[in-house]
């Protein structure tokens with residue numbers, strides 16, 4: 371339960387600050403664009419440092435907010451007006467705290483969100499300082515002070531996470547991918563190849579193996595399940611026609627992401643589903659998509675999110691398999707129906723010569 375009593379003093383302060391309406395510029399020190407920052411959503415250990423150690427890695431502003439429980443002036447944070455898609459992370463430990471999709475304009479002058487990024491993001495504790503009874507927010511990983519949560523937020527939670535932007539960093543998801551290759555594993559690669567060949571802006575799809583350690587795997591060695599590789603495919607695409615985000619959308623439309631180690635009718639580790647990312651922007655896009663679709667399924671999402679390392683092209687006879695073998699039993703019974711089902715979900719992304 372969130373319980374709030376705000377004194378009239380602070381309400382006046384809110385009003386006074388709101389009139390400043392300071393225009394801020396985006397892109398200074400607390401905004402990170404395209405920089406490689408690991409979004410660690412799987413952490414298990416807390417981060418504990420001495421004040422001296424924190425001083426070494428934090429700017430004075432960050433230290434004031436996170437370690438001294440400071441409050442920035444309203445409208446002073448560069449992140450207040452940021453509207454780009456991305457993730458707000460803890461400036462101290464990089465723990466993902468809020469998604470841009472939960473940000474809203476509260477008018478208070480502080481970056482505001484209606485829900486945290488995950489259950490690993492925040493701790494809530496009562497704070498009776500400044501003559502108020504409030505619920506204080508700290509980073510669950512490093513205990514850095516972040517702000518307070520109030521019960522006057524918008525739907526769906528009704529909560530307002532009022533955050534000091536100086537305690538955050540922003541990782542944008544909008545940076546254009548430098549490489550126009552995307553890699554996925556979605557069960558049988560005969561099926562996934564023919565699906566992505568139908569998507570506009572896709573110039574080539576290569577079937578292969580990825581996700582394991584063995585060098586130069588073969589269809590037989592991967593099929594034995596001993597290599598750690600999954601049947602995978604690489605999509606070569608023109609980013610001016612189709613975005614990586616839309617490819618991720620097609621990928622999730624093409625699979626049942628809740629199936630562990632397989633896609634009907636193929637089961638085994640080599641048929642597990644994986645969204646490979648090459649940089650943090652891609653990772654954020656994948657993670658946001660998973661968050662978005664997780665409410666549509668009653669079972670947890672089993673699709674793995676894995677840093678891309680190496681892709682091995684499959685044997686020549688696996689390339690363009692559906693095109694070459696349109697009357698093969700599996701192709702007729704599984705690959706083509708799966709392609710039709712998937713394409714029906716993304717009618718806006720098809721090549722003009724593909725039947726809708």
Ligand SMILES: [Zn+2]
Nearest residue numbers: 460463509512
């Ligand atoms: Zn932290």
